[in-house]
Amino acid sequence: MFFHIKEMQYHAKPERPDPVYARKLQEVLGGQFGEITVMMQYLFQGWNCRLEGKYKDLLLDLGTEEMAHVEMLATMIARLLDGTPADAQEEAAKQNPVLGAILGGMNPQHIIVSGLGAMPADSVGYPWNAKYTIASGNLLADFRHNLAAESQGRLQVCRLYEMTDDRGVKDMLSWLIARDTYHQNLWIAAIAELEMQEGDPVVPSTFPKELEKRQVSYTLFNLSEGDASANGRWAQGPSMDGDGTFNYVARAGAYGEKSSLMPAPPNVYDTPPLPETGPLPVPPKQPPMKK
Numbered sequence: 539m540f541f542h543i544k545e546m547q548y549h550a551k552p553e554r555p556d557p558v559y560a561r562k563l564q565e566v567l568g569g570q571f572g573e574i575t576v577m578m579q580y581l582f583q584g585w586n587c588r589l590e591g592k593y594k595d596l597l598l599d600l601g602t603e604e605m606a607h608v609e610m611l612a613t614m615i616a617r618l619l620d621g622t623p624a625d626a627q628e629e630a631a632k633q634n635p636v637l638g639a640i641l642g643g644m645n646p647q648h649i650i651v652s653g654l655g656a657m658p659a660d661s662v663g664y665p666w667n668a669k670y671t672i673a674s675g676n677l678l679a680d681f682r683h684n685l686a687a688e689s690q691g692r693l694q695v696c697r698l699y700e701m702t703d704d705r706g707v708k709d710m711l712s713w714l715i716a717r718d719t720y721h722q723n724l725w726i727a728a729i730a731e732l733e734m735q736e737g738d739p740v741v742p743s744t745f746p747k748e749l750e751k752r753q754v755s756y757t758l759f760n761l762s763e764g765d766a767s768a769n770g771r772w773a774q775g776p777s778m779d780g781d782g783t784f785n786y787v788a789r790a791g792a793y794g795e796k797s798s799l800m801p802a803p804p805n806v807y808d809t810p811p812l813p814e815t816g817p818l819p820v821p822p823k824q825p826p827m828k829k
Contacts (some may be wrong), residue, residue, distance in 0.1 A: 545742040547606035548713040550614040552706040555621035558643040567611040569660035571690035577604035582673040583680050615656035675748035678732045679741045692718035756782040759790035
């Protein structure tokens, strides 16, 4: 059961109307990394979670908080749009070319569709899409996606903070930025806890590793000009799951047959397999690419 109280989690009061900024603010409301996305993502992850306890409770706590953030942003957008009637704005734009240029950045759907209200859409009017959300049933995979969503969301809110001098807007965004700071820290902590419990950072941890091609489980192929990527932690030393050693193949090549539909290619299981152990075979030298 959800229970709504009329007081918002934090203030959402701009100093003055700004229809152009209202359009920009739509991005962190109804965009791919907006508050509607994380609200729906956390709630569905929580509702689908079969493991009762702290993780399910956490997801429902956060999903419900994101409802509050949706309400704050929707209220702020409506207040930024409130004030001068649309016809008066148009008349003012006719009299003042500079004002007309400013108002030219307003989203016309805010007048035509929503009647000077917020919409479940991004800053260019694209409707919010449920495909933005991830609820896979694997907590570690989901939590990593949650961290990415909070990272992108905070990045966008911080950019929006620099796009206005309205103290009321900045005050609300400062709250959202602070909450995103906590949410990123939260997911980092939850991911570390799950990785320790699983004993394996690779998702899913239940798939038998002997069924994968272990010769390439920890290999970086050099598939672009230059070899600077060989200097990273991912190309040398023990793997992060502790089950292998990172290695680097400077001259990567093809290990399968040519693609051909007619006639049918030979059965892939009749071709020589990769060696079970040891280095990968050196592929034949390819002719130089034509400029």
